[in-house]
Amino acid sequence: MKGVGYPQSAGPAFEEQKTLVVKDLVKHFPGGRTGLGIGAPKQWVRAVDGVSFDIAPGETLGLVGESGCGKSTIAKLILRLEDPTSGSIRFQGREVTDLKGQELKTYRRSVQAVFQDPYSSLSPRMRVHDIIAEGLRVHTDYSKSDIRVRVNDVLTLAGLSPDVGRLYPHEFSGGQRQRIAIAKALVLDTKMLVLDEAVSALDVSIRAQIITLLKDLQQELGIAYLYIGHDLATVAHLANRVMVMYLGRLLELDESVEFVRDPKHPYTKALFAAALPSNPDDVSDTSEQPNAEVPTALSPPTGCHFHPRCPDAREHCSTQFPEEVTLSGGRRISCHLYPSR
Numbered sequence: 071m072k073g074v075g076y077p078q079s080a081g082p083a084f085e086e087q088k089t090l091v092v093k094d095l096v097k098h099f100p101g102g103r104t105g106l107g108i109g110a111p112k113q114w115v116r117a118v119d120g121v122s123f124d125i126a127p128g129e130t131l132g133l134v135g136e137s138g139c140g141k142s143t144i145a146k147l148i149l150r151l152e153d154p155t156s157g158s159i160r161f162q163g164r165e166v167t168d169l170k171g172q173e174l175k176t177y178r179r180s181v182q183a184v185f186q187d188p189y190s191s192l193s194p195r196m197r198v199h200d201i202i203a204e205g206l207r208v209h210t211d212y213s214k215s216d217i218r219v220r221v222n223d224v225l226t227l228a229g230l231s232p233d234v235g236r237l238y239p240h241e242f243s244g245g246q247r248q249r250i251a252i253a254k255a256l257v258l259d260t261k262m263l264v265l266d267e268a269v270s271a272l273d274v275s276i277r278a279q280i281i282t283l284l285k286d287l288q289q290e291l292g293i294a295y296l297y298i299g300h301d302l303a304t305v306a307h308l309a310n311r312v313m314v315m316y317l318g319r320l321l322e323l324d325e326s327v328e329f330v331r332d333p334k335h336p337y338t339k340a341l342f343a344a345a346l347p348s349n350p351d352d353v354s355d356t357s358e359q360p361n362a363e364v365p366t367a368l369s370p371p372t373g374c375h376f377h378p379r380c381p382d383a384r385e386h387c388s389t390q391f392p393e394e395v396t397l398s399g400g401r402r403i404s405c406h407l408y409p410s411r
Contacts, residue, residue: 088162089262089294090125090148095157097143101368115367117143119318120157125262128288130295132309132326134302134341136364139315141298145264148296149183150174162261179209182255186267188247192239192254198225199235202254209258220257227290228253229283245276249283256287262294270301281308302345306330314338317367317375320394324401334397335405336380374406382407 097118100111118140125131133141146152148159150166159166161177169177185191192201202221206212212220222232228249239247248268255263265284269277281304288295299305305312305326312329314322314337322335333339364379365371371378377387387406394404 087126088124089127091160092124093122093158095121095147095159096155097147097152098155113368116318116370117367118147121320123313123320123323125294125296127294128292130288130297130309132305132312133296133298133315134300134305134312135315138364138367140318141315142266145183145266145296145298148264149181150177175209179258180261181264182258182260183264183266184251184255184268186271188244188251189239191251192247194239197235198237198239198250201250202257205254205258224253224257227256227287244272245279248272248280252283260293265295265297267299269304270299277304284308302341317365317370319375320404321376322401322403328399328401334401334403334408336382337376
């Protein structure tokens with residue numbers, strides 16, 4: 071699927087064509103108060119600082135970046151586990167940051183999550199059937215027989231036999247437990263999945279099976295994915311587009327094929343340089359690797375946040391944050407190497 075960058079003049083018609091549209095999203099956390107622990111915070115952690123993107127039905131947007139870049143905070147904001155400081159999150163053309171009561175409950179049916187460790191996301195005291203059926207009991211008025219049919223259907227969708235519903239999570243392998251977690255996420259009228267490192271805890275061979283399952287489910291159901299990960303190869307293989315974040319800011323967003331073939335931003339190049347080579351005899355290109363530790367989001371560097379670690383940094387990089395520009399082909403990038411025209 072061909073994705074597009076977020077147009078600054080996008081209106082209601084554009085937003086209604088998308089599953090999710092995020093614009094100028096900001097989330098700041100208090101980073102410490104006075105010695106007595108009262109009063110206004112002395113500093114703020116700028117976890118997410120003005121990020122915009124969109125996801126179309128049936129599309130996967132990959133989100134990558136080092137720990138602390140804001141990936142998990144974006145997931146929590148979309149899942150309404152946190153409220154944004156400012157900005158907009160629109161789901162199928164509807165603003166979700168103001169939803170309350172029954173409307174929020176309906177939204178939670180449509181946007182579900184699959185986490186890194188399937189065992190910790192499944193209650194060890196409940197049978198698989200009851201784990202998956204729990205959402206149906208909370209959100210619907212299905213009869214017991216309807217619930218049984220629906221649970222069996224999603225277990226089959228996830229590549230499991232309906233007979234496993236009588237077992238407990240500890241009786242399964244890691245890959246099977248992740249299939250159960252996926253079935254649990256799909257049992258409701260799900261339109262979007264937030265996949266937070268959903269395959270990184272699995273063996274390589276099992277990882278490939280789950281990725282194939284996710285692709286097949288997306289093709290069959292037309293749901294949107296936000297896939298958060300560290301493994302660039304996995305993200306690029308699963309995603310249609312890839313978004314790169316650093317200290318709360320979006321640095322680069324493009325089609326996954328172009329992202330792998332020709333990374334533009336120095337930070338994106340550094341991520342590839344730091345990745346393990348596919349062949350152990352290959353030598354990594356250390357010239358692209360960053361040359362300092364990751365700064366803290368409590369006190370990010372002035373100008374371009376990446377400039378203290380950037381091998382291509384210029385004098386003005388330390389004083390001016392680069393404006394986001396759109397290159398030919400629709401790639402969005404924030405870097406002084408690519409000035410606005």
